[in-house]
Amino acid sequence: MSTSEPPRFDHLELERLLITFETAVKVRKRHQFYLWAQGSLQSFLPHETLLYGLGGPLSHDLRTEVCSRAVLSEEDVRRFNHGPDSLLQKAAQRWVRQGHQPLLLEVDTAGSLTHDMQALGVSRFACHGMPDLRSSHRHQPARGSFFVFLNVPTRNIGRYRYMLDLLLPHLHMAATHVCDNEHQGSGMPTTRTPSLSEREQQVLDWVRKGKTNLEIGQILSISPLTVKNHVQKILRKLNVSNRAQAAANSFKIAPQGAGKGTDEHPFAN
CATH class of the missing domain: 3.30.450.80 (Transcription factor LuxR-like, autoinducer-binding domain)
Structure with a gap:
C-alpha cells in the first residue's frame, strides 16, 4: 500500500x-x-x-x-x-x-x-x-x-x-x-441487433466522422447537452464505453423497432 x-x-x-x-x-x-x-x-x-x-x-x-x-x-x-x-x-x-x-x-x-x-x-x-x-x-x-x-x-x-x-x-x-x-x-438465448432512433443515427454518423458534441449540435441545430444525451443513449444501446467503439460497432445497428429481447455482449474483447 x-x-x-x-x-x-x-x-x-x-x-x-x-x-x-x-x-x-x-x-x-x-x-x-x-x-x-x-x-x-x-x-x-x-x-x-x-x-x-x-x-x-x-x-x-x-x-x-x-x-x-x-x-x-x-x-x-x-x-x-x-x-x-x-x-x-x-x-x-x-x-x-x-x-x-x-x-x-x-x-x-x-x-x-x-x-x-x-x-x-x-x-x-x-x-x-x-x-x-x-x-x-x-x-x-x-x-x-x-x-x-x-x-x-x-x-x-x-x-x-x-x-x-x-x-x-x-x-x-x-x-x-x-x-x-x-x-x-451473453449466454441468454434471445438477442437482437441494437436499434437507434433517426436522431441517434444522425448523431452517430457525425460521431463516426470525428465531430465534437458542439459541432454536431451546430450541424443538427440542437444543443450540445442534447447531443451528449443522445451519445450516452447510443453507448448504452451498443453496449460500448466510448465514441470510437460506438463508431466501430455501428454496423450492428438495425432500424428502430427491429427485433426484440436484449443485447448483451461479453466484457472480454
Missing part, C-alpha cells in the same frame, strides 16, 4: 467521496462503469483515458477495456489495450517490478513504456492494480485487475497515489461486476 500521508478532506469532498463509494456498488453495465469513471471518480482521480483489465495483470487472457473522454481510433485502442506489447501490459510489467505499488510516471522517464506513451500524446500516467490472490487455485478463475490512468494532473502526486490506493477496491469491484453481469447476459 501507499505510504503517502492521508489528505485532508473538507465536508463537500467527504460527501462526494461517499457518493463515489456508493455508486460504485451499483455499477453492473459497461455504460454505468463509463459514467461512474468519467463522473464522480474524476473528482478524486482526474484523467483523460482509463485502461483496465481483469485477470492476472500479466496473463495472456487478460480481459481489457478502454474508457475515454477522448475520441480514440481503433488503432489507438489496440495499442493501448490489446496483446502482450500493449501499453496496458507494459505498464503492468512495470507495476509488478515496483512491488505492486501505485505508480505515477512522466513520459521523460527512461524506458520503452514512456516512449510509447509519448508517441500517443500521453504526458503523464498513473497505474495500480489488485494482484490475483487466487491464481494458485487451478480451478478458480483469475480475479485480479489492473488500471492505467492516462494524462493525469501534474500536481498533488502524493494525494493521487493515496486516492489510487483508497479507490482501488471500488474500481476492482465495479469492473468485476460488469464482467460477471455481462458474461451471464
Whole structure:
C-alpha cells in the first residue's frame, strides 16, 4: 500500500467521496462503469483515458477495456489495450517490478513504456492494480485487475497515489461486476441487433466522422447537452464505453423497432 500521508478532506469532498463509494456498488453495465469513471471518480482521480483489465495483470487472457473522454481510433485502442506489447501490459510489467505499488510516471522517464506513451500524446500516467490472490487455485478463475490512468494532473502526486490506493477496491469491484453481469447476459438465448432512433443515427454518423458534441449540435441545430444525451443513449444501446467503439460497432445497428429481447455482449474483447 501507499505510504503517502492521508489528505485532508473538507465536508463537500467527504460527501462526494461517499457518493463515489456508493455508486460504485451499483455499477453492473459497461455504460454505468463509463459514467461512474468519467463522473464522480474524476473528482478524486482526474484523467483523460482509463485502461483496465481483469485477470492476472500479466496473463495472456487478460480481459481489457478502454474508457475515454477522448475520441480514440481503433488503432489507438489496440495499442493501448490489446496483446502482450500493449501499453496496458507494459505498464503492468512495470507495476509488478515496483512491488505492486501505485505508480505515477512522466513520459521523460527512461524506458520503452514512456516512449510509447509519448508517441500517443500521453504526458503523464498513473497505474495500480489488485494482484490475483487466487491464481494458485487451478480451478478458480483469475480475479485480479489492473488500471492505467492516462494524462493525469501534474500536481498533488502524493494525494493521487493515496486516492489510487483508497479507490482501488471500488474500481476492482465495479469492473468485476460488469464482467460477471455481462458474461451471464451473453449466454441468454434471445438477442437482437441494437436499434437507434433517426436522431441517434444522425448523431452517430457525425460521431463516426470525428465531430465534437458542439459541432454536431451546430450541424443538427440542437444543443450540445442534447447531443451528449443522445451519445450516452447510443453507448448504452451498443453496449460500448466510448465514441470510437460506438463508431466501430455501428454496423450492428438495425432500424428502430427491429427485433426484440436484449443485447448483451461479453466484457472480454
